[in-house]
Amino acid sequence: SYVLTQPPSVSVAPGKTARITCGGNNIGSKSVHWYQQKPGQAPVLVIYYDSDRPSGIPERFSGSNSGNTATLTISRVEAGDEADYYCQVWDSSSDHPRVFGGGTKLTVL
């Protein structure tokens, strides 16, 4: 089955740029989606199809995907961005195509 690898944690100072990676074999050939989950809350979609933002998601959130790494970039980080972030792909070659990464805890210093 397809494996997605995320760093357990990323730290960033307010106002700076946070980059959260999601690694997978030739992930650039797949579409990557990203979710934000704040403590005690349900996940919220923040990026779909690698770089598209749902309505209501700030432009500070962006995504890219190439080679073996997809990246969620959060610009001008705010304290309210502190959360767990999960990547997800659709692995069409698998009987179970819905695959999540292990998640990354973003800490705003």
Add this chain to the structure above:
Amino acid sequence: EVQLVESGGGLVQPGGSLRLSCAASGFTVSSNYMSWVRQAPGKGLEWVSVIYSGGSTYYADSVKGRFTISRDNSKNTLYLQMNSLRAEDTAVYYCAREDGDYANWFDPWGQGTLVTVSS
């Protein structure tokens, strides 16, 4: 407003059963792919099951043969019947609508319902 509200979680003994419900508003459950995703305490997200608009159902290997996903179109509600529960099934269970043409994502999600399997 598109919304999902889960219910039915609770404490159950190993080997017991529980049925989760997910009431939808703002859209029609039967016209969409609907999934259950769970999250064990302090852990990541794990897809559990899906029901397609056509009625086909699929399960993660970890729950196949024990869990059954279904829907009631008249109530616009999704269900997850969980039998032969194990300690490792302890988790918050979320229902979510799937979207996308060729590489689905989950949006929106319900608020989740906690299932605790313990004696």
